[in-house]
Amino acid sequence: MANARADAYCELALWGIGFSRSPSGLRxxxxxxxxxxxxxxxxxxxxxxxxxxxxxxxADLGEIEEDAPEEPVKKKSKSKTRRRAAI
Structure with missing residues (x-):
């Protein structure tokens, strides 16, 4: 007899594995x-x-990380930010 709880767990786990963002997080x-x-x-x-x-x-994440371009470093603006009225 099939274990419905185990089947449901596996289905959910497989779905979640696909959303993993890092190998260390998945491990x-x-x-x-x-x-x-x-x-x-x-x-x-x-x-x-x-x-x-x-x-x-x-393995997919390893390829993604290697192929992903580095994000440019944003420079801080030297100008002061204006504060808006509180009203």
Whole structure:
């Protein structure tokens, strides 16, 4: 019998993995989620699926970080900012 809670957890986790912004953040999330993976009784196949998704996302993030142009440094303006009336 399929474990609906484990299936729902995996679906949500796969969705969230796609939104990860940094490899270190994703690794931190993986470590923090160990208790929940056990609590929801994920199968080894489900765990392997999540591991593969994390590895792929980390690889994608590595490419994104290398290809992303650096943002130019903004210079501070020497002129004073005008204060507007409080009314």
């Amino acid at each position: 931190h999330w993986w470590a923090d989620e160990a208790v929940r993976r056990e609590l929801y009784d994920l199968s080894q196949e489900q765990i392997d699926t999540l591991i593969e998704a994390c590895r792929k996302r980390i």
